[in-house]
Amino acid sequence: MSMTNRPEIEQVDHETPDQRDELLARLKSSVPEAFSDGKLDVEALQALLGDNVADGPERFTLNWAGKRDAMAMLQAPSSATLAPDPDNSINFDDAQHVFIEGENLEVLKVLYRSYFGRVKLIYIDPPYNTGNDFRCGCANLNSWDKWIFRATAA
Numbered sequence: 001m002s003m004t005n006r007p008e009i010e011q012v013d014h015e016t017p018d019q020r021d022e023l024l025a026r027l028k029s030s031v032p033e034a035f036s037d038g039k040l041d042v043e044a045l046q047a048l049l050g051d052n053v054a055d056g057p058e059r060f061t062l063n064w065a066g067k068r069d070a071m072a073m074l075q076a077p078s079s080a081t082l083a084p085d086p087d088n089s090i091n092f093d094d095a096q097h098v099f100i101e102g103e104n105l106e107v108l109k110v111l112y113r114s115y116f117g118r119v120k121l122i123y124i125d126p127p128y129n130t131g132n133d134f135r136c137g138c139a140n141l142n143s144w145d146k147w148i149f150r151a152t153a154a
Contacts, residue, residue, distance in 0.1 A: 019075040
């Protein structure tokens, strides 16, 4: 199929939504009485929830230094863009799998809205494969070209 016969690429928003704004809008829609002067009143929300509020040390959590910053990064909007690369693709028009290269969090933010509930698997390359030296535990896949060929041929 030639480049001129390809279907139009679906245009999406130029920036991902601010997850905090969406969460507050859903809360305000569901529980308007927990808001005062446009701000969430945590005490009013706790009073509305009654006994369904966790208060006390009887709870498992995962904490680490920088967790609050990580959550802020997750919720911040992204203006990243994904662009198809048919010239460097194998069977671009018929492929049922997509290989995306980019910063993990930014890519996931961009994919979230359009593909939520439609993606069966996302494999995120672990952080030890950074820079130019590709390392793989498989003796048969010791170069990037062999690895990417096997991944796309599957």
